[in-house]
Amino acid sequence: MTxxxxxxxxxxxxxxDDVAAExxxxxxxxxxQPVLATVLVGERVDSAxxxxxxxxxxxxxxMGSVNHxxxxxxxxxxxxxxxxxxxxxKSISGxxxxxxxxxxxxxxxxxxxxSIEKDVDGFSPINIGRLAQKGREPLFVPCTPYGCIYxxxxxxxxxxxxxxxxxxxxxxxxxPAALLLIGxxxxxxxxxxxxxxxxxxxxxxxxxxxxIGRTEMVRGDWIKPGAAIxxxxxxxxxxxxxxxxxxxxGDVNFDEAKEVAGFITPVPGGVGPMTIAMLMxxxxxxxxIQQGEI
Numbered sequence: 001m002t003x004x005x006x007x008x009x010x011x012x013x014x015x016x017d018d019v020a021a022e023x024x025x026x027x028x029x030x031x032x033q034p035v036l037a038t039v040l041v042g043e044r045v046d047s048a049x050x051x052x053x054x055x056x057x058x059x060x061x062x063m064g065s066v067n068h069x070x071x072x073x074x075x076x077x078x079x080x081x082x083x084x085x086x087x088x089x090k091s092i093s094g095x096x097x098x099x100x101x102x103x104x105x106x107x108x109x110x111x112x113x114x115s116i117e118k119d120v121d122g123f124s125p126i127n128i129g130r131l132a133q134k135g136r137e138p139l140f141v142p143c144t145p146y147g148c149i150y151x152x153x154x155x156x157x158x159x160x161x162x163x164x165x166x167x168x169x170x171x172x173x174x175x176p177a178a179l180l181l182i183g184x185x186x187x188x189x190x191x192x193x194x195x196x197x198x199x200x201x202x203x204x205x206x207x208x209x210x211x212i213g214r215t216e217m218v219r220g221d222w223i224k225p226g227a228a229i230x231x232x233x234x235x236x237x238x239x240x241x242x243x244x245x246x247x248x249x250g251d252v253n254f255d256e257a258k259e260v261a262g263f264i265t266p267v268p269g270g271v272g273p274m275t276i277a278m279l280m281x282x283x284x285x286x287x288x289i290q291q292g293e294i
Contacts (some may be wrong), residue, residue, distance in 0.1 A: 220256025
């Protein structure tokens with residue numbers, strides 16, 4: 001294996017330890033405990049699992065959490081009232097609405113309603129707009145792209161001046177990741193299903209962030225020797241040797257890519273742990289903003 005493994009579990013734990021130490025210092029000084037409010041609509045098992053993990057992380061780090069579990073058939077007006085009440089509640093530091101919402105709800109209106117000072121997911125159109133504008137700084141950056149950039153920096157990968165390719169253009173990962181890379185002075189190409197000669201484009205990448213949601217799509221011979229690969233994909237692949245009958249793999253063929261790349265994240269254990277770690281970091285930051293410390 002030629003690539004250096006970027007250990008997301010280890011780096012995420014360091015972030016969590018830093019947040020826990022800062023929270024302990026705050027509470028010892030008599031300052032309010034950071035509190036994350038999550039809003040879960042409906043009964044999606046994956047969404048409920050994510051929300052439970054976020055609540056446990058808050059508890060582990062000495063922060064408070066409040067979960068509003070709402071029925072799947074809630075109407076827009078009632079959901080917006082929950083958000084407005086959380087905006088007004090001074091004990092709540094951050095608000096996270098678990099996406100996706102049921103199709104009858106207007107997701108954009110809900111995200112617009114969250115106060116930008118409490119938008120710990122970084123999905124407010126105002127925070128995203130600031131991210132896209134030179135000379136403007138968002139209060140919060142979306143947690144998964146934030147984690148991707150943090151992993152690159154912790155691994156010592158030089159972003160400034162690099163050719164970076166982002167594979168995938170979702171609002172949650174691809175587009176914010178591209179904007180963050182631009183902000184760090186990389187030259188960025190965003191690829192998608194309509195990109196011509198995708199392997200050829202990816203072969204030019206010093207940095208690749210793969211977030212396309214296609215099992216092991218990126219092959220080893222697509223990789224530029226020495227490139228840094230951040231694999232955001234989480235896909236299940238049949239594996240008879242596993243009790244579950246499957247194993248988790250990324251959007252990059254790890255076994256092939258690791259022989260070519262300079263740095264690579266594993267799946268699982270790469271980007272995944274970073275998402276909640278950066279959410280905790282954002283929640284602490286929200287408390288600091290609301291106390292006038294930032």
